[in-house]
Amino acid sequence: xxxxSNIPEGPLAEKWEKHxxxxxxxxxxxxxxxxxxxVGTGLAGASAAASFAEMGYNVKAFCFQxxxxxxxxxxxxxxxxxxxxxxxxxxxxxxxxxxxxxGGDYRxxxxxxxxxxxxxxxxxxxxxxxxVPFARDYGGLLxxxxxxxxxxxxxxxxxxxxGQQLLLxxxxxxxxxxxxxxxxxxxxxxxxxxxxxxxxxxxxxxxNLVTGEVERHGAHAVVLGSGGYGNVFFLSTNAxxxxxxxxxxxxxxxxxxxxxxxxxxxxxxxxxxxxxxxxLTLMSExxxxxxxxxxxxxxxxxxxxxxxSKRPVDLSEDERxxxxxxxxxxxxxxxxxxxxxxxxxxxxDEGFGVNKTGEAVFLDFSSAIMRYGKxxxxxxxxxxxxEDQVRQLxxxxxxxKYGNLFQMYEKxxxxxxxxxxxxxxxxxxxxxxxxxxxxxxxxxVPGLYAAGEANFxxxxxxRLGASALMQGLADGYFVIPYTIxxxxxxxxxxxxxxxxxxxxxxxEKEVKDKINAFINNNGDTPVDDFHRKxxxxxxxxxxxxxxxxxxxxxxxxxxxxxxxxxxxxRVPGSAEELNPELEKALRVADFLELGELMCRDALERxxxxxxxxxxxxxxxxxxxxxxxxxxxxVAAWEFTxxxxxxxxxxxxLVFENVELKQRSYK
Amino acid sequence: xxxxxxxxxxSGPNDKGRMETYQVSDxxxxxxxxxxxxxxxxxxxxxxxxxxxxxxxxxxxxxxMCSMYINGEAHGPGRGVTTCQLHMRSFKDGxxxxxxxxxxxxxxxxxxxxxxxxxxxxxxxxxxxxxVNTSGNTQDANALPIPKENADKAFDAATCxxxxxxxxTCKNSSAMLFTSAKVSQLALLPQxxxxxxxxxxxxxxxxxxxxxxxxxxxxxxxxxxxxxISLENIARMNREFLKASISSES
Ligand SMILES: Cc1cc2nc3c(=O)[nH]c(=O)nc-3n(C[C@H](O)[C@H](O)[C@H](O)COP(=O)(O)OP(=O)(O)OC[C@H]3O[C@@H](n4cnc5c(N)ncnc54)[C@H](O)[C@@H]3O)c2cc1C
Ligand code: SF4
Ligand code: FES
Numbered sequence: 027x028x029x030x031s032n033i034p035e036g037p038l039a040e041k042w043e044k045h046x047x048x049x050x051x052x053x054x055x056x057x058x059x060x061x062x063x064x065v066g067t068g069l070a071g072a073s074a075a076a077s078f079a080e081m082g083y084n085v086k087a088f089c090f091q092x093x094x095x096x097x098x099x100x101x102x103x104x105x106x107x108x109x110x111x112x113x114x115x116x117x118x119x120x121x122x123x124x125x126x127x128x129g130g131d132y133r134x135x136x137x138x139x140x141x142x143x144x145x146x147x148x149x150x151x152x153x154x155x156x157x158v159p160f161a162r163d164y165g166g167l168l169x170x171x172x173x174x175x176x177x178x179x180x181x182x183x184x185x186x187x188x189g190q191q192l193l194l195x196x197x198x199x200x201x202x203x204x205x206x207x208x209x210x211x212x213x214x215x216x217x218x219x220x221x222x223x224x225x226x227x228x229x230x231x232x233x234n235l236v237t238g239e240v241e242r243h244g245a246h247a248v249v250l251g252s253g254g255y256g257n258v259f260f261l262s263t264n265a266x267x268x269x270x271x272x273x274x275x276x277x278x279x280x281x282x283x284x285x286x287x288x289x290x291x292x293x294x295x296x297x298x299x300x301x302x303x304x305x306l307t308l309m310s311e312x313x314x315x316x317x318x319x320x321x322x323x324x325x326x327x328x329x330x331x332x333x334x335s336k337r338p339v340d341l342s343e344d345e346r347x348x349x350x351x352x353x354x355x356x357x358x359x360x361x362x363x364x365x366x367x368x369x370x371x372x373x374x375d376e377g378f379g380v381n382k383t384g385e386a387v388f389l390d391f392s393s394a395i396m397r398y399g400k401x402x403x404x405x406x407x408x409x410x411x412x413e414d415q416v417r418q419l420x421x422x423x424x425x426x427k428y429g430n431l432f433q434m435y436e437k438x439x440x441x442x443x444x445x446x447x448x449x450x451x452x453x454x455x456x457x458x459x460x461x462x463x464x465x466x467x468x469x470x471v472p473g474l475y476a477a478g479e480a481n482f483x484x485x486x487x488x489r490l491g492a493s494a495l496m497q498g499l500a501d502g503y504f505v506i507p508y509t510i511x512x513x514x515x516x517x518x519x520x521x522x523x524x525x526x527x528x529x530x531x532x533x534e535k536e537v538k539d540k541i542n543a544f545i546n547n548n549g550d551t552p553v554d555d556f557h558r559k560x561x562x563x564x565x566x567x568x569x570x571x572x573x574x575x576x577x578x579x580x581x582x583x584x585x586x587x588x589x590x591x592x593x594x595x596r597v598p599g600s601a602e603e604l605n606p607e608l609e610k611a612l613r614v615a616d617f618l619e620l621g622e623l624m625c626r627d628a629l630e631r632x633x634x635x636x637x638x639x640x641x642x643x644x645x646x647x648x649x650x651x652x653x654x655x656x657x658x659x660v661a662a663w664e665f666t667x668x669x670x671x672x673x674x675x676x677x678x679l680v681f682e683n684v685e686l687k688q689r690s691y692k
Numbered sequence: 693x694x695x696x697x698x699x700x701x702x703s704g705p706n707d708k709g710r711m712e713t714y715q716v717s718d719x720x721x722x723x724x725x726x727x728x729x730x731x732x733x734x735x736x737x738x739x740x741x742x743x744x745x746x747x748x749x750x751x752x753x754x755x756x757m758c759s760m761y762i763n764g765e766a767h768g769p770g771r772g773v774t775t776c777q778l779h780m781r782s783f784k785d786g787x788x789x790x791x792x793x794x795x796x797x798x799x800x801x802x803x804x805x806x807x808x809x810x811x812x813x814x815x816x817x818x819x820x821x822x823x824v825n826t827s828g829n830t831q832d833a834n835a836l837p838i839p840k841e842n843a844d845k846a847f848d849a850a851t852c853x854x855x856x857x858x859x860x861t862c863k864n865s866s867a868m869l870f871t872s873a874k875v876s877q878l879a880l881l882p883q884x885x886x887x888x889x890x891x892x893x894x895x896x897x898x899x900x901x902x903x904x905x906x907x908x909x910x911x912x913x914x915x916x917x918x919x920x921i922s923l924e925n926i927a928r929m930n931r932e933f934l935k936a937s938i939s940s941e942s
Contacts, residue, residue, distance in 0.1 A: 077826045092747060093813050095854055096755040112834060148828040155830040157822045157883045159847035166837030184847055190754055191850060198821035205817040213810060236802055265749040300720055302727050305751050434752065437777050438724075503826045552737040554730070598742050603704065604803045606745055607737065 029282075029662055029677045032464040033137040038683050039119075042141045045465070046508055050515035057082035060514055061523065063230055063245040065217045065272050067094030069189075069196055069495055070478025071251030073502025076199035079208035081507060083514075086243055087200070088212045088232060090267055090609075095197045098253055098265040099498060102189020103310035103431065105171060105181035106495040108146040113170050117178040119143045124684060126493060129175045129362050130458075130486020131636035131652065132686045133285070133660075135679060137465060138483050145504040146496050150182055152503060158195040160184050171312055173491035175362035175691070181492045186310055186431045192495055196502070215241075216609065218537045219275045220248060220474060223529045227279075227474035231530075231537050235609065238602040240537055242530045244523030246514055247473045249506065250276060251498075254457040254479035256289070258617045258624065259569070260561025262454035263295060263308040269613040270620050273461050273480050281469040282662035282675060284462035284482035286620065287628035290489055290637050291570050292455035293319075293366035296438055297386040306453040307438055309389070310431055311491040314359045316394035316424065317448070319366070320346045321378040321387050331380050338380070338388055338447050349373055357691040364488045364637045364650075365691060367452035371570050372648065374451070381449055390447035395420035452570060456494060458485045458637065459627075462662040462677075466509035467501060470662070473513060477501035482660070487636025541601045544611045549594040553610040556591045560584065560614070560621055568625050573641040577629040581622055581670050588618040619669040626663075626670040633657045654686050693719045693785035697732065699744055700792040702801050709801065711790075721781035725768065726751060726758065728780055745804040751776040753918065756853030759860070760805055761792040766857035766916045774855060774918045794860035798867070798903045809856050811902040812870060818898035819891040820874040822883050836882055846880040849873045851919045858913035858921070864905030869913040871899050872929035873921050879932055889936035896933055 034045040052060065060083050064075040067089040075087040089097060109122040122143040127134060150168070154160065160182050161169040170179040184191040203209040214235040221229040221242075229244035252272035256262035277283045294309045294317075322328050323345055330336035349369055351358045361369075370387050373379070380386050399420025403411040406419070421444050425432065432443050439449070461469050461476040463483055468475050478498040485493065567580035591614070599605045634643040634650035635657070643651045658679045663672035694717045702709030716732050723731075726748055733743035749757040758775040762768030768778045783789060791805065799807040824830065850873070858869035875892050878884030884891070907926065914923045 073826065080825055080827075091749055091755070091757060092809060093756075093854065095813070095816075096749060096757050098750065098755075100756075100853075101750045101752060101754050110833070145828075148830075150833045151830045152824075152826060152828055154833040154836075155822065155824045155883055157846075157878050157881050159843055159850050159877065159881065160833075161847075162838060162840045162843040164840050166839050166843070167834050184850075187754065187851060190853075191847070194850065198816065199826055201813065201817045202821045202823060204813075211813075213813075265755065266751060267749050299722050302720065302723050302731060304724070304727050304730055307752050433772070434777075437753075437773060437779070440779075440781065504828055507826075550738065552734050554734065596737055596740075598737055598740070604745055604806060607743060 029462070029470070029675050030464060031135065031677055032466060033135065034465065038136060038140050041137050042144055049508055049512045052511050052515050052518060054082045056518040058084070059521070060084065060517060061086065061245040062510070063243055063248045064088070064251060065230065065248065066097065066251035066253060066478070066480070067197070067200065068097035068099035068251055068253055068478060069193055069498030070480070070502045071249070072097065072193065072196035072200045073499050074249055074251060074477055074506050075209055076196065076203050077503055077507040079203035085203070085209040086212065086245065087209055088215045088217055090214065090216045090235060092213055094200055094211060094213065095194060097193060098268050099193045099495070100190050101265060102495055103186045103308060104173065104312035105183035105188045105492040106149070106192060107173070107180050107490070107492045108150045108182060108496065109143055109180060110147050110150060112168060113179045115178045117180050121178065122146060122180065125176045126484065126490060127486070127684055128689060129490040130488055131650070131689055132486065132654070132658070132681065133635055133679065134484055134486030136681060136683055141505065142484050142497060142500050145500045148504060149496060149499045153192060153195050156195040156198060158184070158191050160191070172315055172360060174311055174314060174360045174366065175357070175490045181312070183312065186312070186428060189495060192499065196499070217272050217275070218612065219533045220279050221530050221533045222279055222471065223527065226472045228523050229525060229530065231533050233537070236604050238600070238605065240534055242525035242534055244525045244530070246517045246520060246523060247475065247510060249475040249477060250461065250480050251477045251502065252480045254460070255617070255620060256454045256457050258560065258621050259454040259564045260557050261298065261303060261306050263292060263306050266305060269616065271613050271616045273476070274616040274620055276461060276469060276471065276474060277665050280471045280665070281474055282462040282664050283459070283623060284660050284662045285459040285487070285627065286624045286663065287568065287631065288458035288487050288637050289454060290363055290456035290458060291367045291452045292363055293370055293452050294389060294450045295453035295455070296435065297381055297449055297451040298383065307434065308453070308455060309435060309448060309450055311363070313389060313428060313431065316427070317359065317389040317391050318348055318393055319350050319359055319387055319389055320348045321373050321380055323347045325377060328378050328380060332382060338390070354691045361691045362488060362490060367570055368639060370452055386449040386451045388447035389450045391424060391443065392447070395424055395444070398423035454569070456489055458482065458487060458489055462660065466512060467506050468513065475506060475510065477506055487638055540612070541608065544595065544597040544608060545601050547595060547597060549596040551594045551596055553595055553597070553607055553614050556587060556595060557610070557614045557617065559587055560618055563587070564621050564624070568628050571639050571641050572628050574629065577625045580625045584618060584622045584625070591615070591618060622669040623663060623672055626672065627661055630661060630674065631657060652688070658686070693721065693780065693783070695719060695783065695786070696788040698788060698790045701744070701804055704803055705800060719780055721779070723780045724751065724776060725762070725778040725780065726776050745806050747806050748776055753777040754853060756855040759794050759807065759855055759857070761794060761860055763790050766794070766861040767918055771915070772918055772920055774853070794856050796859045796865035798865065799856060799859065811904070812854050812856065812867070814902060815867065815871055815895055815898045816874060819887065819894040822878065823887060838881060842880045846877045849876040849880070849921065849925050852921050853919055855918065857916050857918060859904065861912045861916040862905070863910065863912070864908060866907045867899050867904035868907040868926050868929070869917060869921055871895050872925040875929045875932055876925040879928060888932065889939060892929060892932040892936050893940060
């Protein structure tokens, strides 16, 4: 099947408006005859479900947590972008569009990204109207901060809890529709398959996680807002339950998976401390507004810091290597994530890592504390303040900005970041790849849509900070509620979707067989063992740096591991109860397939771009080297049986408005 | 370190449940509390036993899913932390640790340490929102300045993670702190103004219907709340409720 991106004709700035005007409408009386299933209640799912219900459709929403408010979006810290230009620093829709295309290393669709930038301003209006308490200045107006890869201040935030506040906003809109009976909410339910009838997606199979019952749910269309798949690496900043199963099941049933190898490794996370580690914690990118990243210049100092004979504060300015400021003077500490992560890896690989494992660099706030302290002393009219006074005042300013992050850091590491620099290291954080979707966010299966991190649509090979929240809400509030009408307009006479059909029976049977196979398996090894091993293979071979041989090895290792998993895994308990080990086994089974496809995709792409860095393809200075002539396309994979033998479909990316350049942040 | 764990085991809502004793060894002080439970569960699965069911997801103190009653305290020792943010360095080698689920009539146990907190969702559904459509036809976000002080207070109230520790720790199982946090957030913002009275009446009513107890001002909730939600919010809700009750009668 050829890929139809369905990008509207016309000039970039007019495409969305024109497209909206041309979309067929479903009249309100008919909307009542139409059911939509939304899997996921993160920013994308909750906003879509609330909007559909408001428009008059009947909605069933699903999440695996005990409440829709706990979707992983809740954990987002730093902020959300919008081209409001409130700071009057030259921001515009075009600039946000341009920054996103460039940040994505020219591997995303112009039309989608432009639309995202266009609706961004509206998101902020919407959220404020819902009572989202964004940070404000003393004049009562909204405050902004900067994120990596840009030279303007366009990030709106609510301390370090922006995701929480935005998600609670979407959750409140969803709750309002639940109370009206327009949304039926299924908490503690996990979607385990999609059901295709006559080539269209017509429902899902879900397991009630409390009773274990396997249920059939029919609908005219299904929207997956099921999040990203970073947990394929076992250790990531994602929540423990984040998984790929919903998207992977869709892939197995015909939805193409796009650019699976595009993974974002976030530069500022708390380093791994031991084998027992279950997850990694992000320290928001917003910290790079004020934190300076460095390692010692000399190996002796590295050694002294590792063995504790010197403290980081003992090193003078000229004994420190602020390597980002050195290599990228114009963006400094605010280079995009992929660049910052690789630079940290480069220093640590050279032996300059500052902790026992050699995998950590410093993120230092002392300059910012003193700078803010001086300004604050002036504001408060303190004459000739002592250094201690300045530091104290500065610490208060930093506390007001990042207090909860500093506290989180201290709780985990037992170190006080006001007094000594944080230690950080890159960790898996976000996945740009996902289900392939057209301009309307429909996958290659008619009637099956994907929104938020679950789709591949807007970030190319690297996502800019604070743009995932923007995309999730743009998709859910402003894009899919319109575009889905085009498809559903044909369904007004279809009537309710019966689940009493051979297709539903077959899908249900497959799910039950799989569950029973796990429960009855005669193994002795816990699920996590396999997940950890898979994570190690992925991190070593398909992480921050990749090469041909490594990827080939990884594919065969994953295949072996998968076989072993089915032989040796032990899932205790029964299928008819709350059984977290069974839930994990079902998820890991899908990760074990996805990992293989990611490696294949990384192997296929003989270039470096964004988060995908192939060691064979770099410039002399160690920067990523793209190959625009041969790889300016989206790789969309069609499942054929063995994950790595999927069939590749290419969607050529056409750039009519920006010129492809080597990305430079120097 | 080596520890003795006494953990509440209950196979389902209809089981009576009991405390059972387990030993774990080689626990690193840098482990989080939940990682320590992971170690126990790994051990149990290898022994062919049923692992301990518990709720968790983000493991960084923000989703509100984790919920253990440890040594008689909601989220264990330490202030301003959720169970997942607790580290083993807060315990001593050789110690015995008691771990139970939240106990409240409105939070029935589903299994082991997992409870059903959907009553909180229903309280929000009763009115914890601004009735604005998501169409995007709203006014510019900066059209209505909000004094920083109010915005900050609204934010502080809005940081409630819905974990339920306030209920679990209250001898009356009252949900006042949780409910008042949402009422306060919206009462402090101009956007919440129009539905102010209706909101507080409906939310309080739902709270009572769910079987949460009355507030007798012991203040225990504020002490155990991992997000430092202040008792001021309860006072504000009481004022809102009183005002709304009077005006709804007149
Ligand atoms: C620690 C952290 C900090 C971040 N900070 C920022 C930031 O500051 N700014 C920014 O822009 N982005 C940030 N991000 C990224 C951003 O938070 C996510 O990309 C975004 O929230 C994803 O939203 P979503 O709606 O697509 O999915 P999610 O919020 O992940 O929601 C997924 C939903 O799907 C449900 N689900 C999944 N599978 C199933 C299934 N099989 N059955 C039923 N339900 C299912 C889940 O229950 C959940 O409700 C951060 C990410 C992390 C990890
Ligand atoms: S008020 Fe505090 S203790 Fe109660 S639910 Fe909210 S965060 Fe948890
Ligand atoms: S697991 Fe999310 S708050 Fe503890």
